[in-house]
Amino acid sequence: MTGLMRAETLEIPEAAARLDGSRAAITDIATRMRMLSPPALVSVARGSSDHAANSWKYAVEIGTGLPVASMGPSVASIYDTKLNVSGLAALAFSQSGASEDIVALSAALRDGGALTVAVTNTPSSPLAMACDHTIDLAAGPERAVAATKSYVNTLLAGLRLLAEWREDAALHAALDAAPDHLGQALVADEQITNALTVAPWAVMLGRGPGLGIARELALKAAECCTMPAIALSAAESLHGPVAAIGPDTAVIAVGHGAGMDSSLDTLSSYGIKPLRVATAPLHPMLDPLMALPTLYLSIEQAARARGHNPDAPTRLKKETVTR
């Protein structure tokens, strides 16, 4: 059976390649960021886009040594705060570019003196109008409620901006290879599908740039499979929520590396052995991302096996209005 979520997941490699059309805009913004030399950065986003912003935050912090603050839209939309952000740079991530609160915070950041950049799949959106610059995600129309290809392109666009800003040849090379690697990952993982089909609830573990990916997968599992799903830092999981994991909990770890391995060793001593997706290593900031096509397809299949239509999640619409 082919539905929208599955079809759009299969388009991920070609959508990723299409991001090359936004390269000139990204180069221009990177040049301005080098000139500005901000003491800190701000991200603005909700939902899936905020999970992409979280991965971007780790990549920027590790790549530049500068902190990135995720600012809640309510600071502007509810609390009506006058911001004091002269000399800072702010990226607003939104597939639709239509959420009123994201637009309100972006406008407040621009009014407060920040260089503002809209990262959106809709370059004619109110968000793009409210920002100084725009990066077009060029993912193509997305009709599934569950964002897939636009989520991947959000991650890739943020990393390309970082690579341009820092003139990072290794990150550029990895991004050039990303569409091919994503193409190789277009197959569900049977073990993960089975675990998500029978489990009463799921825990997604990530670390560093994989934490935002884990959050996104928990959201996808909750909305498509109609099951409780929590994302945790693999390190944080040892601080408390591990108490609730039982033998039938689906536990899935995203990403590799020393930090993840040491946390998983501790979990293993409790008898918890998370499932992991094998991907060919590309670059530490990109590796968790490369697991996404496989995980989307696995969640999509599990949703159907549980008797849910992943293209019609309960109570959800494509665009959510919040203030």
Place this chain on the structure above:
Amino acid sequence: MTGLMRAETLEIPEAAARLDGSRAAITDIATRMRMLSPPALVSVARGSSDHAANSWKYAVEIGTGLPVASMGPSVASIYDTKLNVSGLAALAFSQSGASEDIVALSAALRDGGALTVAVTNTPSSPLAMACDHTIDLAAGPERAVAATKSYVNTLLAGLRLLAEWREDAALHAALDAAPDHLGQALVADEQITNALTVAPWAVMLGRGPGLGIARELALKAAECCTMPAIALSAAESLHGPVAAIGPDTAVIAVGHGAGMDSSLDTLSSYGIKPLRVATAPLHPMLDPLMALPTLYLSIEQAARARGHNPDAPTRLKKETVTR
């Protein structure tokens, strides 16, 4: 039955009053922050302390218009990043002050040029040694695995620093009244206890400064009641995870105000009516906090009703070592 978690929850008002002993240190740090006039701030924390840092972030962003970045300890402990934070101020929150990764990131922030402040219940700890200044939480010895009085004092200390920094008389007055208000909240809420006793899983909703409180309650419910528990921004909940909420899910909303009310109206249209704790209004930045004694006692009772000892959560120790 009286256990450690219950006994320490009942000590919250006197522990809160004891924080007055740290007032001179807080005043001194606030003076330095006014002189520094940082373009952005950084928080460093894990687990419960990180949930307190999240509430502090909202209060600082709303109160000053400056962004606060929550930096993941792994940026220093795993990725060994040289930080570029000259002129910024960083607060590191840790009850024990002993977590190696929190200490490593705090040291990296100081080496990178930030003004660093340890907020800890252990002023002789490695964290205090690694920072320029220390705020002693003065909560007294905490022996329960689930932090209660030290969590409340972390929130109060952060707000007192903000009040001193901004010379905010209304916030000072509210903080002066906090121990009395907390004393009035030392009673469990029967509806919430019952919901947490029978529900298969729980959702805690918050907004603005209430979001960190909701995260903390989800952690407490998971570790004490051995049940899946998720915290969501009341606004974010409309973006996806709402799909998984069923008629038997325990849904608890923390905090009040326009933003929370508009989100709850939408949830209500889906038939979801969260339980709320009634507290006398004190100050928008403090109101979610005032519900904590009631919620701790409710969770503690529900844990026992579910057959668990809240003082001996599965797999957990008082101090968690992560890197």
